[in-house]
Amino acid sequence: MRTRTAAAAVLGTSVLLPLLAPAAAHADTAKGDTVFTSVNFNKKTFNVGVSTAQTVTVAATAKDGSGMQGILGAKLVSSDDKIIHAYAADCTRPTSTTMKCVFKFTLDPDRSDYYGLRNSSAGIWRFTAEAVAKDSDFYDLETSAKIQVKRLARLATTQAGPEPVAKGAKLTVTGALTRADWNTNAYAAHAGRSVALQFKRSGTSTYTTVKTVTSDAGGKLRTSVTASTSGTWRWKSTSTSTTSGATAYGDTVTVR
Structure with a gap:
């Protein structure tokens, strides 16, 4: 159970201060008839690149027969125990309880x-x-409300040639796979990944996987x-547990 303090009950803009101790994950605990009736996120998966910040919005509703005092200590905790506090909070009382x-x-x-963000932070995050x-x-x-935060992957535009053929x-079909490196704030080669080469016949709308190719040390595909x-x-x-999926722009080739 968290320590309840007067400061924790203040709603509104929060001062962001890192905690010195890691946030060890424990199972949800409860006393009496207090429950969270819903915890909803604006998205369940966040694919984050290298420059644009994303907002996680969490709407949490709690209920108790005697009425609610507050929802305290809201934060996001990453897979490597990074803690991010809410920068804004807006609380209402829909009913007396x-x-x-x-x-x-x-x-x-x-x-x-x-x-x-750092690369080690990619994976499952918990709202506590x-x-x-x-x-x-x-x-x-503590553990039942989760989102996924992933490093954004990108595939370069597909190149196929000669054209016509x-x-x-x-x-010959080439490409390149990269993903966000949060440690350096740049896109870096994503090596050793199996990537599907897909084909769509002219006049149709469905792609079919022809083969899979493993990206080389530089993220190149050929x-x-x-x-x-x-x-x-x-x-x-x-996608993987830490990296988003990606789809390249296609290259249309005429066969004669």
Whole structure:
């Protein structure tokens, strides 16, 4: 259970101060009939690049038969125990027994201080807060409200050639896969990833995976295929627990 202080109950803009001790994850705990009836995020997955900050909005509603005193200590905790406090909070009392608070947090990769994202922070983040009732019942939310924060991946525009190509001839397809490096605030090669090469016949709307290719040390992709019919080639990577998926712009090749 968190220590309840007068400062923790203040709603509005927060002063951002890092905590010296890591935020160890414990299971949710409760006393009495206090419950969180809902915890809703504006998104469940945040794919963050290297320069643009993103806002996480959390709407949390708590209920207790005696009425609510407050929702305290709201913060986001990263997979590597980075703690980000809400920079704004707006609380209302929809009924005599409920309280709803909307908290806003910033995920910013372009900061050099404690609050800037680092590669180790990618993964599952937890929203933690404590709902405290007027009769001193409480619900301590620790592990059940989660989002994913991922490093944004990018695929360069697909290049296929020669164009046009003779039917039955070899077609070379190239590309490049990078992802956000939050430590350096730049996009860096994403090596060793299996990326799908997909093809869509002219006049159709569905892509089919032809083969998978592993990105080299520089994130480069290169392979050869046999040209059989006109259509569009593109690269597509899937997401992981720490990195977003990406889809490249396609290159249309005419087969003669």
